[in-house]
Amino acid sequence: MHPLEITNARKVFNQHTAIDKVSCVFPEKTITAIIGKSGCGKSTLLKLLNGLESPDEGEVLFLGQSLQTQNINDARKKMGYAVQGTGLFPHLTLKQNITLVAELEQWSTHDIEQRLNFLSEIVQLESDLLTRYPHTVSGGQQQRAGLCRAMMLKPDILLLDEAFAAVDPITRVEIHHHLLALQSLEPRCIVMVTHDMREAELLADRFLIMKAGTVTQQVTRSDIKKQYPESSIEQWLLESL
Amino acid sequence: MRHYVIILLLSIFTAFTASAANNKPLVIGSKAFMESHILAEIAAQLLEHNGIPVKRELGLGGTLIVYEALKQGSIDIYPEYTGTIATAILKQSETSQESIRASLAHHKLALLAPLGFNNSYAIAMSKELAQQYNIKNISDLNQYPQLRWALSLEFLKRQDGWPSLQQHYQLTNSVSGIEHALAYAAIQQNKLDVTDAYTTDGELEQYKLALLHDDRDFFPAYHAAYLVQEDLPMPVVNLLDQLAGRITDDQMRNLNYLATQPNHTPASVARHFLLTEKLIAPNSDVGTNADTSTFDHTLQHLYLTLFALVTACLSAVPLALLTYQNQKLSRFVVYSTGLLQTIPSLALLALMIPLFGLGETPAIIALFLYSLLPIVRNTLNGLNNIDPLLKQVADGLGLSPKQRLWKIELPLAIPSILAGIKTAAIINIGTATLAAFVGAGGLGEPIITGLTLNDHQLVLQGAIPAALLALTTEFIFEIIDKKLLPAHLRRK
CATH class of the missing domain: 1.10.3720.10 (MetI-like)
Structure with missing residues (x-):
């Protein structure tokens, strides 16, 4: 059983079919990158996966069960979620942002501190930054806090919606390393939407290529290596779009 | 949630109205001008002197509010004018007291006997000039079109003001407008000859103005009288009826004037009047309203x-x-x-x-x-x-x-x-x-x-x-x- 599956999903907005008959699986301990041009439906697909949108046809299976039949808020707490531009709440400090859901889940202070220390160490957020408000720290630091917030509840899956798109290339590389470090310590199913082919090449194990609302290819890194030993992954991805 | 809010508000309102309902003393109201204050004080002090507890609600905001308060029962007595009752309150053209009393009875209200004076619109000029030309009546003005007229803006515009007056008396002079507060001083400084006034205006005396007689009955009567609840106790009615016909135009003018003088208030002027009329004894200590700080x-x-x-x-x-x-x-x-x-x-x-x-x-x-x-x-x-x-x-x-x-x-x-x-x-x-x-x-x-x-x-x-x-x-x-x-x- 895969933690996340979508079968025969279709989503129409105002007579425009954003997602058409999409079926795919997202395996455990694997980073899957969803790649496609703007408007191909990749963000909509991600919103279907965490129930921010619900499919007109077909269904999303989360932990083997249809997402529609689950308590959506409970389900989402098992899915980490981070977006472009961080989406940190401006009235909360970095620490309050990161620990908000754990507090709402009534974790003990000890557990919260332990988890916070673990995460902030991996992404290298110094403790004096944690007491500051989002607008007083750099974009890269905000992004790292956003990642910590998404990971706070030890979710079964992690959804990243162009989460690193707004930071400069150097900072982005640092965050990529933080993400990989996290993945090696706590391997999980990660689904990321990205424009950045280099990012996809660096991070992902699997690739979903989307065009006009459909998934045209699902391939693994080793599939590409086997079939096209001459080309780099980045190059292959660019050509297949 | 919304229901709770409504219930909360309703209970607050009912708590208020309940506490407002058990007031025992007679409540005497007045409008927010001097004469109304004085007349209300006169009634209040007369009743207090005779052992009837009263509560003052003076300076209420205009005819509509004080009349609604009377109808609703928040006040029992307030001074009003027959002309106002007919035109502004009852909105009837018939201004006779019988007709007013009949209409008021429908609202369970009564009009006590008029106090005597008539506070109507009037035409005023300096005493000196009036004597010089021997002008006594408004109709005399016909012969002196050279006199300079300036009328208060409201009187100038009101249908029952200058346009009708001019027609009624067939006046041929031209008029201009002036702020009422400035008119008397303008006459004193000999910049103006004729203006409109209220018959009981306290300042007429101060500025040595003469009121001209309305010899062709143009102005409606504004006789002052207490407007009261129909079920006012008889002893109260009898006490207030002692005031019937007792206040002349001149007296009211004097009282109004006195109240503007230093160290005088409507209450002290009312006491002075009641003492002069021997309606209260000098040793009575009524009329001292506890001052709120x-x-x-x-x-x-x-x-x-x-x-x-x-x-x-x-x-x-x-x-x-x-x-x-x-x-x-x-x-x-x-x-x-x-x-x-x-x-x-x-x-x-x-x-x-x-x-x-x-x-x-x-x-x-x-x-x-x-x-x-x-x-x-x-x-x-x-x-x-x-x-x-x-x-x-x-x-x-x-x-x-x-x-x-x-x-x-x-x-x-x-x-x-x-x-x-x-x-x-x-x-x-x-x-x-x-x-x-x-x-x-x-x-x-x-x-x-x-x-x-x-x-x-x-x-x-x-x-x-x-x-x-x-x-x-x-x-x-x-x-x-x-x-x-x-x-x-x-x-x-």
């Missing part, structure tokens, strides 16, 4: 403002929270609270007297209604202007709608909500001065009494604390802002 007025003012503000917050914020996700509904709420804002405050107060009588209740309800719009609108704005991405993230993190509201949306909307409450508070402090028009006290009382009695010091006793209160409110909200909000979320 500025501090008490300020406290009263604060109470009215705060009560209205707190109930408005308790209603407006939940109302906005309940409706903000439904655009149509929230728009409806903003429009209807906005509509309330457009009702003139005196009209709103008058509208509520039949329901709640005089006193704090109509004042608090009016202030409450006026507070709703700024709070509702700012709360809705605060909630609707939150970055949609933050709402999406809150959902994506698995916050329930309730958690999203309490943890994310409400805190982010707080600066806007606070700004709305502050606006409502400042508006309230200003508007609450009108509470004095319905006998609710507060800082409006010295202001309105001061304006009536032309006592600038008294006006300042209300106006200065009111201004300080507004400044303090501004300051307090600044502190709340600082305590409650991180610097970057504060409104500049």
Whole structure:
């Protein structure tokens, strides 16, 4: 059983079919990158996966069960979620942002501190930054806090919606390393939407290529290596779009 | 939730009206001008002298409010004029006392015997000039078209004013307009010869003006008489009837004049009149109204403002929270609270007297209604202007709608909500001065009494604390802002 599956999903907005008959699986301990041009439906697909949108046809299976039949808020707490531009709440400090859901889940202070220390160490957020408000720290630091917030509840899956798109290339590389470090310590199913082919090449194990609302290819890194030993992954991805 | 708010408000209102209902003393009202004050004081002191407890509700805001208060039962007695009763209250053309009494009976009201004088419009000129030309009647003016006329703007425009007067007396002179307050002085300085006046105006004497006789009966009669509840106890009626026919035009003019003099008040003038007429004994200690201190007025003012503000917050914020996700509904709420804002405050107060009588209740309800719009609108704005991405993230993190509201949306909307409450508070402090028009006290009382009695010091006793209160409110909200909000979320 895969933690996340979508079968025969279709989503129409105002007579425009954003997602058409999409079926795919997202395996455990694997980073899957969803790649496609703007408007191909990749963000909509991600919103279907965490129930921010619900499919007109077909269904999303989360932990083997249809997402529609689950308590959506409970389900989402098992899915980490981070977006472009961080989406940190401006009235909360970095620490309050990161620990908000754990507090709402009534974790003990000890557990919260332990988890916070673990995460902030991996992404290298110094403790004096944690007491500051989002607008007083750099974009890269905000992004790292956003990642910590998404990971706070030890979710079964992690959804990243162009989460690193707004930071400069150097900072982005640092965050990529933080993400990989996290993945090696706590391997999980990660689904990321990205424009950045280099990012996809660096991070992902699997690739979903989307065009006009459909998934045209699902391939693994080793599939590409086997079939096209001459080309780099980045190059292959660019050509297949 | 909405039901609780309604129940809460209703129970507050009923508690108020219940407490207002068990008043035992006779309540004597007056309008906010000198003569009305004096006549009300005369009745009050006469009754007090004869052992009948009375309560004064003086300086109420105009004919509509004081009449509604009488009809509703908040007051029992107030001085009124036959002309006003016929034209402004009953809206009938028949001005005879019989006809007025018959119409009043339908409302369970009665008109006591007229006091004697007639406070009507009149035409005035300097005594000296009148003697020189031997002018006694208005019709005499026909022969002197060279006299310079200036009439008060209202009289100039009223259909029953200059246009009719000119026709009635076939006057051929030209007229200009003048502010009434300046006309008498202009005559004294010989810049003007003829103007309009009130027959019992206290300043006529001071400026040595003669009133011309209305020899062709143009002006309607404005005979003063007490307008009372029909079921007023007989002993009270008998006492007040002692005043029937006792006050002549000259006497009323003198009393009005006396009350403007230093060290005199309507109460002292009323006492002086009753003593002269031997209606009370010199040793009686009636007519001493306990003075309310500025501090008490300020406290009263604060109470009215705060009560209205707190109930408005308790209603407006939940109302906005309940409706903000439904655009149509929230728009409806903003429009209807906005509509309330457009009702003139005196009209709103008058509208509520039949329901709640005089006193704090109509004042608090009016202030409450006026507070709703700024709070509702700012709360809705605060909630609707939150970055949609933050709402999406809150959902994506698995916050329930309730958690999203309490943890994310409400805190982010707080600066806007606070700004709305502050606006409502400042508006309230200003508007609450009108509470004095319905006998609710507060800082409006010295202001309105001061304006009536032309006592600038008294006006300042209300106006200065009111201004300080507004400044303090501004300051307090600044502190709340600082305590409650991180610097970057504060409104500049």
